[in-house]
Amino acid sequence: MEYKPDLAGDFDQLGRKYYKDLQRRNIVRLVLTYFAPLVILIIYFNIEYNAILREGKRLHLESIAENQSKTLDLFLSERLVNLSNLVDNPKFTIPPPSDTMEIYLEHLKRNSDAFVDIGFFDPSGVQAAYAGPYPLLEKRNYGNEEWYKNLKSGQDRFIITDIYLGFRQKPHFTIAVSRIIDGQFVILRATLEPDRIYEYITSLEGASEIYTSIVNPDGLYQLVTPHIGTLLESSSIVPPQEPRLGTDKVKIKGRDFVYSYSWLSRARWALIAQWSESRNESFFSGFRLQMFLISLIVMLGILIVIVFRARKLVRMQIESDQAKAQLEHAARLASIGELAAGIAHEINNPLAVINEEAGLMKDLMDPQFKTDTTFDDLKPHIDSIHESVFRCRDITRKLLFFVRKTDVTFKPHDIHAMIDGVVDGFLGREMAVSNIKIVKNYGANIPELTTDVHQLQQVILNIMNNAVDAISGPGQIKIGTTHENHEIRIAISDTGKGMNPDQMSRIFHPFYTTKGVGKGTGLGLSVSYGIVKNLGGKIVVESSLGKGSTFILVFPKD
Amino acid sequence: MADKIRLLIVDDEVKFLDSIAQRLEMRGLDVTKATNGEEALKAASVAQFDLGLLDLKMPGMDGKQVLEILKKTHKFIEVIILTGHGSLDSAVECTKLGAFNYLPKPYEIEKLLEILKDAYEARMRKKFELDMSRMEKIGQLAMGNSALGVLRALRELDNEEK
Missing domain, CATH: 3.30.565.10 (Histidine kinase-like ATPase, C-terminal domain)
Structure with missing residues (x-):
């Protein structure tokens, strides 16, 4: 079986601590080496991704603002055409009789249910004929109204007003066309309900994550969802007049708030698109969450590899250290080996002394030699044997001390x-x-x-x-x-x-x-x-x- | 006693030297002790020995050097090498230089006595053979030579043998 050094078992406390430290240092070094570039890469990609995401969102928002403003323009143009068709009809009489006005209104409502009423103004600015739910408005003089004056001055042949409450105290706006018929300056006008328009706009694609609203150049809400504001109140967003289409940001409560806007060509309105609150995604969601999880898994994988690598490195170090220790021991044994013959001499000599002394003592006691031996004759020989024995013991002890292999213990x-x-x-x-x-x-x-x-x-x-x-x-x-x-x-x-x-x-x-x-x-x-x-x-x-x-x-x- | 075997023992281990000398004396040998090479050669210069027992490793002159000198100065001496060294290489080398045999320390006394006996017999045989060839030569010289010529030839032989 292959020998594997065991950190837990093979070493004393200090040795274990040394190798544990070595392992820890290796891991930290490898983690820094491998993770630093990875983390930098992740941060870089995150920044890039955020920029792309922001740009994508901006384009998306801007295109919605543009589309919806165009749709609204188209809608308003159609309504103007509806109105113009009535007044340009050769059968149009001045003033139109009230039953004809009813027919006109019905005709308009068939084109769009946003139409509320219709009125005819004679040259003095008095509403001479009316059809709709507010008959009391008939005979009223509108001569001092802004839109009336603009039309009368001949600047425009049609007008679309801002939304206002007016005499009826209900939000509406007016579209009006002016004509000179039989030398008389006359105006045909209709009012429309903004709610219908708003429903129309918000039913368009993408409206669930995007709030759209309409403001006039003064920053008053013309159309708005109750989520972000109230009709005819000041909006915190006042888009710039130039360019006509764009994305801008305002600071609201200390936070940058991005919106896209598009000015209408028919009315003095700007359509504003902004992300709804629910669209305010958290940092870890969607793609970023995916990225984060993948990075985490990759890093975890690398970490596991690093830990295994570091352990292997330490094991190799231990093996090399042990090999070195073995080499040292081998060097010691080699030196002993070279000395072995000499050491044998050191031991054989006292053994020879013992041999001779013992033999001599035997001879002295042997009857055949007929010696008259006393203890005093034998004593020096016994002492000599003892001395030789201890000489041998010293040599073996010295030898063992030198070759003994013990674990390194601090x-x-x-x-x-x-x-x-x-x-x-x-x-x-x-x-x-x-x-x-x-x-x-x-x-x-x-x-x-x-x-x-x-x-x-x-x-x-x-x-x-x-x-x-x-x-x-x-x-x-x-x-x-x-x-x-x-x-x-x-x-x-x-x-x-x-x-x-x-x-x-x-x-x-x-x-x-x-x-x-x-x-x-x-x-x-x-x-x-x-x-x-x-x-x-x-x-x-x-x-x-x-x-x-x-x-x-x-x-x-x- | 004139016919005792004359033995020279050389060893720097004094206790060993004393014991073995005493034991061999008890067995009837005429033993001379020396604790180093110089002492041994000094003894050999004043007395004749039949056999030598040489320790190989000694301070100063070692057994090999003593062997070489002894073999030069004593024609008939047979030398036995004693060694306590683990390696027998140098002991074997000594037999090539003329040593009769070698014996690793420690050894049984019987073994030593046996080798001493063999060495003594070899020594005697060699001496006998030499004596015989000498007699032959003398006989050859004596034939057809004047008395003076024979004497001259004998002196030459003596010089050769020294």
Whole structure:
């Protein structure tokens, strides 16, 4: 089965935290890399889409305003034609008799049920004949009315008035045509109900999402739905006179309000189209909602991929770290392998001593040799056996310490206890035999260092071994510790032969050794360098030829 | 006793040296001890040895060097190499240089005694063969030579053998 590192199980708390952090950093980096362009793209498309949408809506609104104003123009023209046809009839008499007026009205109503009544004005401005629901209006003088004066002045041959209440106190508007018949200035006029016109307009296409209204140049509503205003009251919208057709916006209660307008050619009216309230869609609707959902799904997909990718990256990192650790261990084993024959020698010699001492003791007790052996004769041989046994034990212990593979565990450690463990525990006897004096110069109040004690002890052992080799005879090794400038330093100085600059530049290279063939592997310092770097520190070397070398382990400590 | 086997043991491990020397002495050998190469050669320069027991790895002069010198200066000595080293390469190399055999440490005393016996027999055989050929040569020289000529020839033979 393929081995897969398990974040939860394979590491201690600190290792897990390190890899979790690494994973988090990877995810954030990937999310930024992949999402930033996507978000920018989404914002860009949203802006573009909004612009297109606005333009589309503007065109739509404008076309409705134009269409409906044209329809209304056409409607008004037809009504004018209806009226003109009556007065231009050769049979038209002045004044028309009232029963003829009734026939005229009926005729008009057949053309359009918007017609309410019809009236005839003699040259004095008096309504001489009338047919319709307001007979009281007959005989009234309209000579001072604006529309009458305009017609009389001969400016126009027809007129369509604004909507007004007039004598009858009911909203209506007037269309009138003037003629000179038999040298007399006469006017035929009809009034129409605006409601009919409004129904007509609002029944057109698109009217459900759009409100249409009609205002005069003064901004008074001529026709309006109760949703947005009241008839003959001021509208907040007063469209400009030029251009005749367009889209504009006004500020109503602090908000921009867009409308389209189109001025009629028959009347002094402008048709205004605006979006109804229900058309005021929310931000997330329709296409935008779709876009948003798709983006969300895509981003979610990317996020899942990113998380998996980041986990894979971390797993690869873990595998690489483990491979590195295995390599380190292999290097250590290789160096042991190279030393194996020598180590066998170290063990075989005391074994040979034991063998001979035991054999000798047997011989001494053997009757055939007829020795007169006492305990005192045997004692030195027994002591010798004991001594040899302990020599063997020390060698195997040292060996095991060196090759033992343990997981890297970071814990706070008292560095002095750790150094003592190496110096007294493993090197004491060798130092005594080699006539090397150890001087400990430990600083006071050195804080605990969070590190992997096993690895660090190996580094110290390596450096100490090198120091012993460099001294080769009577000498001194000084071990000092300091804590200053947020750094813990462990300095190991020897009084050995020292190094020249060329040697110093190469001591951390793998397989570089100054020791004899078979004695050194050239791996000790290169592996130590890797270990210290992994533990977050560095190794500083000072040396002068003939005087000795100093190796300083520097670890940051806040 | 004149017919005791004369043995030179060289080993830097003093305790080992003392014990094995005592044990071999108890078995009737005439043992001379040396703790390094220089000491061994010094002893060999003043006394004759039938056999040598050499430790291979020693400070200063190692067993191989001692072997080479001994074989040059002592015509009949047979040397057995002792080694505690894991690799037997250098011990085998020594047999090519003239060592009789080698023995990895630690070993059973019986095994050592057996090898010592074989080595001594080989040494004796070699000496016997040489003596025989010498006798033959002397016989050949004596025939048809003046007494003076025979004496001169014997001196040459002696010089050869040294």
